[in-house]
Amino acid sequence: GSMANPLRTEVVRLYKNLLYLGREYPRGGDYFRDRLRAAFAKNRAVQDPEKIKEMIARGEYVARELEALYYLRKYRAMKKRYYEE
């Protein structure tokens, strides 16, 4: 937008981070990217800094959840392959 929001850098950073994490998404990077883009586009008009901060926190939570999901998925695969008869 034309109004440079001071939180813009943080939002872009979050978007890039989620995009990066999405490459490993079980249903595919494309699937994830489409939904990610839609989620950010839906809130593009939000101006209230408090609201934006809330949304950033939510996005960061999603990122941590994705990391946990990927770890668990890998751990379970390893456990099944190497530790269960």
Place this chain on the structure above:
Amino acid sequence: MSGRVLVGVKRVIDYAVKIRVKPDNSGVVTDGVKHSMNPFCEIAVEEAVKLKEKKLIKEVVAVSCGPQQAQETIRTALAMGADRGIHVEVSGKDYDALGPLQVSKILAALAKKEEAQLIILGKQAIDDDCNQTGQMTAALLDWPQGTFASEVSLEGDKVKVLREIDGGLETIKINTPAVVTADLRLNTPRYATLPNIMKAKKKKIVNVKPADLGVDVTSRLEILRVDDPPQRQAGVKVETVEDLVGKLKEAGRI
């Protein structure tokens, strides 16, 4: 004590990829296939980084042997918190024949050169499942080894290792320098996040060749053929116990 830990990181086909055997049975298809760090090596890196965070060691050096792409695996280790990387460049036919013995010779030479106090490796790689590199490296260096570690604690110049053994756990205390190999339950490896991957670009990776370390990577092993695991046979449904007994007799099971 140097306070330096050497961690081996291997680039393998990603665990989630369905492996395809080449039509001529000479190996598996690797071109255009997603690769990533061997999951057991991630655990090794995490353990080394945790030791550094607890200030029990001073430096974590990530080593990978392989072609140019091995640097991506080193970058991942650097993003996880390793301080610097060593890329031991092996390509072409040498790389095809690179096995635990050759890698052990490289790691042993580097451990001496870097005066490592500890070498932490994954217990095995998910591609060849050899489970030999740690043991061979310890043997070549004549260092103690703590394999299948599910807990590691540094106690002065000794290291206490809780080992996963058949049906239980074994606790050993060994002198350093030593070789430790990581089992699955040792820790939860952190994710190499994008910001950390970016930051890791500033960290140094030096490039060496096995010959620079005085290592000859000639292999005496020849892979004759690689096959898919046998397909599971389709089952049969039986209506009665008599049918079941009959089928089992037919199959020569009873």
